[in-house]
Amino acid sequence: MLYQLEVLEVRHIADLALDARMVRDRLLETVPEKGLGKPALARGDRDPAAGGSLDAVPRTQPAFVALLRAIEVLPRDIRENLWVVARIGRGDAAIEDRDATIRSAKTLKEDEIAADLMGDHDLHIHLRKGLYDLGETSLPVDEH
Secondary structure (H helix, E strand, O other), X not given: OOOHHHHHHHHHHHHHHHHHHHXXXXXXXXXXXXXXXXXXXXXXXXXXXXXXXXXXOOOOOHHHHHHHHHXXXXXXXXXXXXXXXXXXXXXXXXXXXXHHHHHHHHHOOHHHHHHHHHOOOOHHHHHXXXXXXXXXXXXXXXXX
């Protein structure tokens, strides 16, 4: 179980990640499909900007800076729990394997945890889903 403070921190990071994702999406809306380096799809998903990471957000954008700063100021143990919640929300780890996932988090360097979290373009979804899977909250309606 996560402590209430940790749940609040995870929700806060999820909110900041959503802000960064929205900035990223706005920036990529003006890029032509051929500029994204992927061929146009004949069928299916027509949003080539839907994939990728938050790397498309310039590091000087306030939303990106706020998210990175919020992750960096977290104490190591809460940052590890944040990483674990995101992994569970992505489906990379099962709740039953939470202890093993926590041990994996402890082997990562500070910058590796931050880079993994910042590289997840759907971090806001994965954090909320991870909290839900852990029984810490009800699953909110997607805000965008």
